[in-house]
Amino acid sequence: MKKQKIIVTGGCGYIGSHTTVALQNAGFDVVILDNLMNSQIDTLDRIAEITGIRPSFERIDCTDVNAMHDVFARHSDAMGVIHFAALKAVGESVAHPLKYYKNNILSLLNTLEMMLEFKIPNIVFSSSATVYGEPDQLPVTEDTPLKPATSPYGQTKIMAENIIRDTVKANPELHAVLLRYFNPIGAHPSGKIGELPIGVPNNLMPYVTQVAAGIREQLNVFGNDYNTPDGFCIRDYIDVNDLADAHVAALEHMKTNDVKVEVYNLGTGRGLSVMEIIKAFEDATGVKLNYTIAARRPGDVPAIWACSDLANEKLGWRAKIPLTETMRTAWQWQKNVSKL
Numbered sequence: 001m002k003k004q005k006i007i008v009t010g011g012c013g014y015i016g017s018h019t020t021v022a023l024q025n026a027g028f029d030v031v032i033l034d035n036l037m038n039s040q041i042d043t044l045d046r047i048a049e050i051t052g053i054r055p056s057f058e059r060i061d062c063t064d065v066n067a068m069h070d071v072f073a074r075h076s077d078a079m080g081v082i083h084f085a086a087l088k089a090v091g092e093s094v095a096h097p098l099k100y101y102k103n104n105i106l107s108l109l110n111t112l113e114m115m116l117e118f119k120i121p122n123i124v125f126s127s128s129a130t131v132y133g134e135p136d137q138l139p140v141t142e143d144t145p146l147k148p149a150t151s152p153y154g155q156t157k158i159m160a161e162n163i164i165r166d167t168v169k170a171n172p173e174l175h176a177v178l179l180r181y182f183n184p185i186g187a188h189p190s191g192k193i194g195e196l197p198i199g200v201p202n203n204l205m206p207y208v209t210q211v212a213a214g215i216r217e218q219l220n221v222f223g224n225d226y227n228t229p230d231g232f233c234i235r236d237y238i239d240v241n242d243l244a245d246a247h248v249a250a251l252e253h254m255k256t257n258d259v260k261v262e263v264y265n266l267g268t269g270r271g272l273s274v275m276e277i278i279k280a281f282e283d284a285t286g287v288k289l290n291y292t293i294a295a296r297r298p299g300d301v302p303a304i305w306a307c308s309d310l311a312n313e314k315l316g317w318r319a320k321i322p323l324t325e326t327m328r329t330a331w332q333w334q335k336n337v338s339k340l
């Protein structure tokens with residue numbers, strides 16, 4: 001039987017590469033569109049080593065409508081698009097808002113236009129827990145009211161969700177699943193793919209592993225005076241391999257259900273504090289972390305974690321990978337990267 005084709009924008013990136021592995025393992029034929037602005041071409045070789053299949057690759061910028069037209073014309077038999085391509089650094093988006101609006105919004109507009117022109121019916125979009133801001137109730141469900149975004153990055157996610165909703169409303173032949181990721185961490189158990197932050201990491205986990213590897217001197221723990229049980233910020237850390245599986249589940253769901261626009265939280269349902277993450281890393285790896293308590297980071301919400309019951313009920317998906325395993329894969333990946 002002919003494999004079903006999926007276009008994956010941003011497929012060389014952190015979540016996109018793990019999702020490509022999951023898609024290939026599930027029997028999909030993947031075409032990656034990436035301009036490599038935050039990833040490396042070698043990722044394609046690593047994916048091939050893991051799955052035995054090298055995904056098709058188109059090096060293009062999704063903001064370039066002519067290039068997108070050319071690529072979509074050649075892959076118009078795709079059954080769907082998973083749209084990961086975006087810039088994602090919150091702080092950078094505050095300093096360079098136009099760069100973020102242009103890249104993230106124009107990429108999405110072009111993707112939707114091409115999907116309509118070439119009659120590709122299904123889009124899965126990477127949204128974020130950032131759309132909930134500082135929620136009034138925990139855990140957050142998909143019905144929890146959204147808060148105004150506190151950064152241009154967050155604003156692009158809210159705008160993107162609205163653009164997709166309006167486009168589906170006007171074009172009922174289009175179907176959309178919006179996945180709101182909580183905090184993706186970890187790496188593939190093979191140690192061949194993982195997160196590759198450029199420069200000083202903004203996110204907790206890559207900072208933790210770089211301190212453990214001796215690349216950075218110490219971890220700054222941002223704030224210990226939050227109104228949480230241990231005073232540290234709480235997040236819902238989800239293994240990137242679990243997250244990848246949710247995309248496959250979303251596509252399978254779209255094949256057999258009359259989806260218009262559906263929204264799913266992707267988290268574990270468990271909130272962990274920064275200190276609990278530090279301890280979990282130390283326990284799983286046996287490596288002691290050098291850390292210090294620093295001032296709160298502006299813009300951080302004190303606590304957020306997901307209710308992912310809806311994804312379990314409708315997509316048959318839930319996060320399964322134990323935290324210890326996630327810590328080990330994150331560390332293994334860091335050790336492999338340090339050797340590169």
Ligand code: NAD
Nearest residue numbers: 010013014015034035036037038039061062085086126128
């Ligand atoms: P990433 O930076 O590792 O991957 C994004 C990929 O998209 C990169 O390979 C980059 O080169 C590519 N890209 C960016 N702009 C492009 C463009 N205009 N044309 C072509 N390719 C382009 O990021 P990630 O962590 O894998 O995130 C994937 C998606 O998930 C993003 O939309 C991000 O906003 C969203 N998300 C990420 C997180 C997180 O913490 N990692 C949390 C919530 C949502």
Ligand code: UFG
Nearest residue numbers: 128129130181182202203204207220221222233274297300
């Ligand atoms: N933290 C530290 N020290 C660090 C880095 C982070 O203490 O060096 C703390 C933060 O204060 C926060 C927690 O670790 O309490 C997690 O921080 P991250 O930067 O890893 O993640 P965020 O929850 O701030 O943001 C992430 C993504 C955003 C996304 C958001 C919601 O980076 O893109 O989740 O999905 F919008």
